[in-house]
Amino acid sequence: MFKFHAAIVAAVLALGLPQLSHAASDAELQAIREEIKQLKQSYETRIEALEKRLQEAEAKAGQAETSAAKAETAAAAASSRPATESTFNPAVSLVLQGTYNNFSKDPDTFRIGGFIPAGGEGLGKRGFSLGESELNLSANIDPYFRGSFTAALTPENEVEVEEAFFQTLGLLNGLTLKGGRFFSGVGYLNEIHQHAWDFVDAPLAYQAFLGTGARGNYSDDGLQLKWIAPTDLFIELGAEAGRGKNFPGSDRNKNGIGSAALFAHVGGDIGTNYFYRTGVSYLWTSPRDRQFNDLDSAGNAVVNSFSGDSRLWIADFILKWAPNGNATVTNFKLQSEYLRRIETGTLDFDMNGAGMLGMPVAGGYSSNQSGWYLQGVYQFAPRWRVGLRHDQLQAGTVNIAQVLNGTLTPQDFPTLLGHTPRRNTLMFDYSPSEFSRIRLQFARDESRPDGVKDDQLLLQYIYSLGAHRAHKF
């Protein structure tokens, strides 16, 4: 190409302007030579510069590769962990708690007037006392199931299996199946462990109707199926079937189902500051020979026994407020549950013949009793909360055939004499961190029979260590 151009140029010069070309061609040729020399030089410098840059870029790329390789090994080293037996450790957590109690009346003589006693855990001991230490282990078992185990170690050195259940993970369409021993999903407070409560003790209505005792929950051995609707509004339906061995049921030697429960809950957000959940539940149990101690009218200790059907209805409601939904600095919660229990069956008076009649007397029994509690807890500073609770029970109607037909008198069933148990509780708690809490609680308890008033002061510590526990709503 160059040669061709050169030829054209030469021909033009030769044929074009002969007189000029002779003189001009020398100067032009010189100029062209200069130009070409300059072009060559500039291209050479440019090529040199480009080569240098290419060398530098290659070097940098080489460096980048080595550091990338280093980073990879570092990341691999950081992410690898030695494979030992304990590689798949479950989440382990332990709750330590204890109280200092001051009861003006003997806690061992505590009964709720007007209601068949459940025989659950009592109020606690006067003075310093260790509470229940709660150990929980939970982990995913495989892609389909999760397991959780909670043992309560009592200060009396007993180990109780509070919860031990499996739960499905892989079911679709909002279904979850739970099986084993678990806290029943009826009501609101029942699914919450005692160390997460806002007061040291359970509401009176739970103690009277669910037999939780002052510090327990109603649990059953069985199955629970929960379904959550595919809606933006939270709608949960649940059904349980179980053994029914705990009060208000009794442990029976029978095939089939000893207790059944149904519940439905609805919940959601109201604006950005309010969050609620409300629902109704139903629990059916069928106790046989559910015994309790009482005194007859002559003061003899007798053992009575109820057999029949027990039906419990619960309506529950909780509303939480936090500014913009941020509960860190201040928040408030308002919580209430209403319980109504209807029991029908037979009541055997004085099973052991230790009373003044010297022999058992059986008769029909029916009761329709109710109770409720309302509590509010306000966090007024990042670590400080104050709470107020009112408990009230109505003994309602209790029909005992032996009393109605005159064989016995109402004074032969002093525990069941009509009464309106009431209690007011005030608490303050201070939480240095999410894992520690100290609570001071005052209560004026008027739930004992005969209007006996008990002034209670409780100081409690609750500490949890190990895996982070869940923030249940």
Added chain:
Amino acid sequence: MNKFCKLLTMVLLLVASQAAHAALNVFSCEPVWAALAWELGGDKLNVYSATTALQDAHRIEARPSLIAKARSADLVICTGAELEIGWLPLLLTQSGNGKIQPGTPGFLEASSFVLKLEVPRLLDRAQGDIHSAGNPHVHLDPHNIAKVAAVITDRLSQLDPANAATYQSRGKEFQDRWAQAMQRWEQEGAPLKGLPVITHHKNMTYLIRWLGMREVGNLEPKPGLPPTAGHLAELFSNMQRDPAKVILRTPFQDARPSELLASRAKIPAIVLPYTVGGSDKAKDLFGLFDDTIQRLLQAAK
């Protein structure tokens, strides 16, 4: 007969259109991932954020509205690294939704795809409420957002193959825009290099490292513990030797400790949006970093 045919056709078309427009339900734990999912998926997704910019993700409860949303979710995008440990595991087990359990494609833990800072050598709660996998507040370094965006794009294509082409093209287009924006922010933010700052909680670490600033203290005595008067006094005396120029906090943190120390030390205490929705200008991811850098530059003057 004619009317019936017309009605049947309309019904069939309606049913067919519903099936074609079944948008993927994305449940995001924090607003930043919701904003990112929206950038990458647009109207192919129904995006829901469990928390807002005014809420502290550490303190959320597994409340009913969140359980209901998790139940219907196809993809859950959360930060992980134990940021949501108080409520996300409970949400997942209570949701009755097998598609979003850890280990399934419907579960995406954003922080596991980025390099985490401040991995604790000693796992002890005496050091405060520390996260064992490292500092979880990864979203304030835009390079991390780019990395997570690539993962989200692939995951969306995996879960919704019919729209994979859309996700891939949107993903590429976002990465290009984001890369340009990052260059611009790094240029604009150059004056902030070496700026000493005090933060309320240790949740600005990634922003501070990205912009080359220096964290000289925290208002919290230990992570997760509320600021105390004693600790503020200690910070003030430390500032005599090693002064800070500005105190940073998020919209959901208590203003009082920042303002107390700011008035004593005569330095500004400013609010950074921290996440999408944290200020009027931080309406999306680009606005978040635009506003953050503007506020920092303003305060550093």
